[in-house]
């Protein structure tokens with residue numbers, strides 16, 4: 001009995017790149033191109049050293065651009081800053097802090113009143129709920145004070161690791177981690193300091209490359225540089241102070 005002979009394979013058309021992680025995303029939402037070098041940890045540390053030194057000189061007054069006078073205010077402002085500019089947050093926080101200067105005051109606020117104040121920051125219902133929920137937790141578990149550890153901050157409504165790092169580094173001068181926002185993600189990848197795609201992975205790679213006492217400042221420096229020179233769409237490499245050390249100089253998107 002004749003064996004079934006398999007038909008010769010038909011030519012297979014190359015698959016469309018539907019699985020691309022960038023498919024359907026706006027340019028500003030895509031991960032920054034991954035620089036090919038530096039390769040070794042020593043190379044990365046050298047680049048990191050240059051970046052830190054040059055950006056310190058370029059932005060001697062780099063600081064958190066969310067207006068605040070204490071840890072509670074910074075916590076509220078950082079919760080509001082999700083998917084929103086610092087400038088916009090700074091427009092609404094004076095009214096918020098005046099109406100609810102403490103966790104005790106905010107916990108008994110009417111949700112609709114808080115929503116009205118924070119409306120222009122986007123996602124205002126969720127943010128108002130987080131603010132009031134956060135205030136409740138502060139009073140119930142921490143005597144109305146903002147706690148000083150990541151483990152205690154992260155369970156608060158509206159607070160993730162990034163927000164916790166913002167509070168620790170800026171309100172308490174505690175360098176527990178590095179704030180990785182969209183600018184820090186983009187710049188650290190362009191500079192070849194990491195190939196990690198997500199904030200947690202990026203933070204882990206950055207921490208050993210920079211002195212711990214500079215972690216909070218580092219975030220500000222990268223954020224300031226991202227806002228002023230290393231733009232998401234058209235980085236201005238021609239006037240960038242770290243161009244000679246950046247493997248993406250002239251080739252970044």
Ligand code: SF4
Nearest residue numbers: 230235237240246249
């Ligand atoms: S050289 Fe270009 S890509 Fe590299 S950090 Fe500067 S602006 Fe960004």
